[in-house]
Amino acid sequence: MLLRFRVANYASLRDEQELSLVALDDHDDLAVRRPIDDDLSVLPAAAVYGGNASGKSNLLEAMHFMQEAVCHSHLGWGPEAAIPRNSFRFDDDIRRKPSEFCVDIAVDGVHYEYGFAVDDEVVRSEWLYCFVKRQRRVRRVLFERSGPEWTSIRFGGHLKGRKRAIAEFVRPNSLYLSVAAANNHPQLTKIYGWFSNQMIYIDAGVPVPHLPYTLHLAATPDRSAVLDLLNYADLGISDIRQEPLVLDNELRDRFMAVLKVVDPDRTPDLGFAVEAATRVDFIHRVRGKEYALPLENESSGTRSWFALLGPILEALAHGMVLVVDELNAFLHPLLVSELVNLFQDPTYNRQGAQLVFNTHDSFLLSPLSKARLRRDQVWLTDRDEDGATTLRPLTDYRVRDGLDSVFRGYLLGRYRGIPIFDEGLLEELILRHTHMHGDPPRKGSETEAGELT
Template structure:
């Protein structure tokens, strides 16, 4: 379970920014004495103008997760660190980038983070808080200077010698079978699922849905959710198709090239020979999923990630959750995470969106609470600020959707329509049009 994420010097996030899943105190709520784990929310949405940095917040978390997963195994030994600093001034290029997460694992709170520059890991740390008391597991100052806490155990010194200057110790420890650090690696690298609205990412999500459709019980649940979406579909099924040998050879070459470059290639060879076909309600006609609308594909592809996340208690991060989806469907995804009868594992959803209906009460009274809404805004230098709606202390009965669109909380684009009119007023008639 994610509690907080802090980042600095990643793309437009020049200065340190914090995203929190810790719930805002309710009015009249007293701080719980002896509380070790704070109360959290299960969903958080980020709003802001185009190019304000919403996606960069999600990208920073994704970059950190991938660094933990692959820095030891796929980053080139002499290739430095493939970071993404703020590039609009020289300070960003010269300043280290910073990433840190506070999270829960097996009921214990941890804080893990690191600093990097273009060449090496400048610092890395991991603390635990059993019974609320801080305990150092390890600290790293520079590429090779380590200090290990007595409670960590394992072959810490040997793993340190195997860790390159441009690789994370946590990544190296997992690769060398350290029991505790391997478990925390799993939490940060494998239990966070990312969804972006592009073709390759959609194919990865469809692969997850395909895996569920191949298990009868899971397929029943997927198809029921498909029918409930009112898309005119009765069911989805997985069928195998014949792949020409030359196509299969090209697929293998592409897969190896992507993996060697450190990228994710979710489709394996067995999945490559399969496809999803959809049966229309009231007919025996089945269609390839590629013949369906973008909204249908997005809904079906999101079902796999959503069900896996909810059943396993993971974190799902979705950019543009409203892309090609009707507001009722995107709000349904959010409400699934917020409903305690559905979400019994503590799963979480983090998303970016432009759909302001999710801020209002037209779809549901509790789609997003005041401590579940965040805003991004860029300053004149192109640097992003991230801040919560809770900072504005909105009234319980306040229309959040209207207030946001009216600019009450900032994070909206300003466009002077009189200037737009002036542009068109000065345009010359098209030369290929006859004059009146």
């Protein structure tokens, strides 16, 4: 499970920001878990709110970058390749400094802290600690790296196996954790596995890349779960039909070329190309007759919901962390509320799955919403005059009543995290535009319109 995520100098996240899923209150009605031998409780969901360009997407993209670096720095990044980080752009000194990423996670009942710092060319530092509870919490060093060279790696006594021999394969631009997993180090492969198998990142506004999850499930005995959630969303769909399309060599090569352009640092996955080349028809039953409608002819909301179903079901079945950018994209607020409730409700979430998402959907904060978000599950992003993002928990603010007060307070801007509109600027714009196009100004506005010119 994910306990905390910290990041600094990534996109608009200039200074270190922390997102925590550690519960601050008791929530007996939520799917809260205690994944380690401790009193620490972990939340099933966290929502990030903020105005456009406030940095809420950057926070989740930073989590995705960390995942990609762990999974691909050794085998996917070339020996001389630059590190594809996205540092803070509005300060030249900060831009040249390393970007830092760190997670606290629970794996097999043990609390680990893993992190690294990278610049545009090399890994500057990397560390892995575990925490053991005796009379007090004790931090054990598994390894620490203080520079690009493999000789800078120091190992703790609790890390067993071929640790030094594996270190010789580390490049300046690759993470030791990635190299260790590629060489089957038993302890470190478990930590690597959390990033590779226990976390799914999704941009809900671009559903196509995530279709293979759902298409795969819809072709297995688990297809009934996909159909049930489609029907639950009241989309009028009674069945799904898939028909693989035959790709000739020329079309396959073109498809692979497009994938290579999208991600030049990674070898295109032919399996993904084949799965994506599938005709999908949704079957609608209307007045006793069945009609097939191709996926591409369905509404944006239907396509988005369908693409999300596979990752949702995978996360719930295997206790994974599902990270979704713009969860409300194309979806009705009531449907988003139901989706969040799948993770919140212990009846459905029995394996400790977690949902981390950002959204503009203020209805989720309403007492009418089934999402039941608590104050320690809500985070707010703001952008300051330097273009830097600040992330704050809703618990930093006093809320007199329950969710109703949170809902009203958010819409009124009491906690920030919303766009601030300059009504004076809007009035100037309309007056200027009206005057430029020669329309007669409103009565009493001639002087004002003249001053604007």
